Amino acid sequence: MGLVVVAGALAGIALWVLTMVVSRLQIAGNGWSLSGNGALIIPFGFGPTVVAGGWAATILRMRGHPRWLRLGIGSGLVGVALVGASFLSLIVAGPAHREVGSTASLFFGFLLYGWLLASAITAALIPAPDPDRPGPPLWSIAAIALLPVTLIAGCEAGAGILPG
Numbered sequence: 001m002g003l004v005v006v007a008g009a010l011a012g013i014a015l016w017v018l019t020m021v022v023s024r025l026q027i028a029g030n031g032w033s034l035s036g037n038g039a040l041i042i043p044f045g046f047g048p049t050v051v052a053g054g055w056a057a058t059i060l061r062m063r064g065h066p067r068w069l070r071l072g073i074g075s076g077l078v079g080v081a082l083v084g085a086s087f088l089s090l091i092v093a094g095p096a097h098r099e100v101g102s103t104a105s106l107f108f109g110f111l112l113y114g115w116l117l118a119s120a121i122t123a124a125l126i127p128a129p130d131p132d133r134p135g136p137p138l139w140s141i142a143a144i145a146l147l148p149v150t151l152i153a154g155c156e157a158g159a160g161i162l163p164g
Contacts, residue, residue: 004054004143005150011050012154013161015043020162031095041087045112047151049079052116054147056123062140063128071126075119082112120144 023039032038057072065071086108093101 001139001143001146004058004147008050008054008147008150009154009157012047012151012156013158014154015046015050015151016155016158017162018042020158029091031098031101032090041083043155045083045086045109046080047155048112048116049076049083050151051148052076052079052119055116055144056119058140058143058147059120059123060126060128062137063124064131065126065128071123075115075123078119079112079115082108082115086112 019039019042022034022042023036025034027034028038034041053072053074053076056075057068060068060071086105089104089108090101093104
């Protein structure tokens with residue numbers, strides 16, 4: 001649980017710092033921009049990918065799966081792909097087809113937030129040794145609950161390091 005708390009806080013700080021850096025770089029194209037509010041794709045896109053990967057890894061580790069870390073990273077990479085697809089749909093559609101790009105971007109965004117739940121369910125359904133326990137896995141449950149909280153706390157701490 002301690003590792004999840006530290007990792008969540010550090011990831012939150014990193015996401016906030018990256019958001020501030022990207023928002024100041026003036027990265028833009030024809031019909032899209034990562035400046036200002038456009039940089040919010042980082043915490044609202046990559047934050048859920050961190051949570052999905054962390055939840056999957058925690059569930060698989062709790063169940064004794066030997067490849068829990070690799071599969072947790074894979075779950076996070078699915079989230080990264082969905083964020084990339086959401087962003088690329090705006091670029092590919094271009095300003096002439098802004099409605100199509102926005103609709104596709106929203107679709108991939110909804111898939112990303114659905115992946116939060118789907119990754120945890122998938123991790124619970126993957127065959128694993130599932131060792132006998134004397135009681136409920138309270139530390140794993142606490143880690144799952146604390147990951148999004150520490151990620152948000154890390155973003156808040158990042159705001160103190162690099163204010164907007």
